[in-house]
Every structure is written in structure tokens, then in C-alpha cells.
Amino acid sequence: ECGSTLENDQCGVCGGDGLSCLQGMIDATECGGTLYVPEGDYDESITINKCMSLIGAENRARPKVMRGTDIDLNERDHCDCYDVTLDGIDFFAGDALSALSVSFPMGLLTITNSIVDGSGANGFSGSDIDGLFVTGSTFQSSNTAVSITGGSVANHHINESSFIYNNNNIFVSPECEGTLDATNNWWGSVDGPGESVEGNVDTGSWYTDENMNDTVTQDCNGDWGGTALLDECGVCGGDGIADGECDCDGNVD
DSSP: OOOTTOOBOTTSOBTOOSOSSHHHHHHHSOTTOEEEEOSSEEOSOEEEOSSEEEEEOTTSOOOEEOSOEEEOOSSOTTOOOOOEEEESOEEEOTTSSEEEEEOSOEEEEEEESOEEEOTTSEEEEESOEEEEEEESOEEESOSEEEEEOSSBOTTEEEESOEEESOSEEEEEOTTOBSOEEOOSOBOSSTTTTTTSEESSEEOOSOBSSTTOOOBOOBOTTSOBTOOOOBOTTSOBTOOOOOTTSBOTTSOBO
16 A cells, blocks of 8 residues: 555556656646657556657657557647647557547647557547648558548548558548548558558559568559550550551551
8 A cells, every 4th residue: 555645646656756657747748748758668558638749769769658549639628739749659559449549539640750550459540630640650460550430531641651461451431521641651562552441542652662662653544553555556555556557547558
């Protein structure tokens, strides 16, 4: 038991200052502030309940949240901003339904240089996000890597990122408005996303190598990664002109 004049802080430490766990650090950060998260494995489930930025330690091992992270701005203590930035942090689902989730409408969510690992559950899930901007990140080991179930995805952009070892890569509900931009990503295969994307998602051009050096192009049919070519007569996928046959205008040589 904790001492008679002491109480357990939110980290469960008797007489502690509440800063020995990541949730305590988040709670102590002012609305709109920036928390520079020390490296380490945080064996806890956390809730981001205010607009803020969480930044991983530079030039060191990235911090890892091991049991799920939820962004819930429903109770934000008179905080009038709605944006969250996550940079250089690895999110794991553990025993949660998703590694990273949004459970209340929010403004802009920016995710850079991070890993979202569903550990067999889902990676990222949410709805009613005004803007989603993901770059330089990896979605891995998830049932569904990215699941958007409501609101508009017209201002959702996932680019320069990797999708690997997922059962399904992206799901956008038919209830959503707009088209999610998922161009210029590595899908774990030179053939691109294949059938792993469902809903209104523009996968456009994709990278053909995990180092993300080369991208596919459109063929004359407009198919990304297609092989159809224009023949001498300008016909896409045509047979061209056989020797001794008519030219493109029907004239015999």
C-alpha cells in the first residue's frame, strides 16, 4: 500500500510525480504543446486527449508504445485546437484492437517517420478526420493496416510509406466521401497493392522496390504497371504493320 500521506500517481508510483510513464507525460503537456518522448518501450495503453505533438528522440532508438494508442479529443479541457502530430514513434497494438486509433472527430493528423504495427490486429483505424497526412512511415503486421470508416477522405494523403505483411492494406468505407490519396508507396510487391485495397483509394504510381527508388508508369491504356504499347499506327496494343501489307492509311507499299 502507498504511504499514509502519499498517493499513487497516474503511473502507479507511490508519491511519484506522474512523469515516469508516457501517459503521465502526455497529461502534463499543455494544450498545443510539444512532448519530446524519451526512447524506451512503454508497456502501456495511452490516450492522447488534447491537440499536441509527440516527437521521438532524435538520433536514438525510437520510443515504442506497446499496447495501443487512442486519439480522443472529446475531453480536452477547454483546448480549442484539434490537431495532433506524431513523429518518430512506433505504435504497437498489443492487446488493443488497433495500434493507433481515432475515436472522436478531429482536425489534422500528421504521422511521419513512424511504425504502425497491428500485431495481428488492426494498424490504424478512425473516422471523421479532417485531414490525414502520412509520410515516411511503415504499416505492418496488421489484419487491416489502414481502416477509415466515416467522414471525408478527400484530404487524406498516405505517401512515401511502406505496407508490409498485412492481410489487407487499406479499407475505405462506402460511407466515406472523396478519394484517399495513396500514391507513391511501397506495397511489399513489385506488382503494387493488388486486391489489398478496398474503397475509393487512388494508389496511382507505386514503388517497385523496398528502398523506394523506382516507380511504375502508365501504359497506353492508362494501366499502372501495364505493358501495352502503341504500334506504328498509334493503336494501343495493336499488331503494327506486317511486311508487304497496307500502311496505316490502307495503302499498299
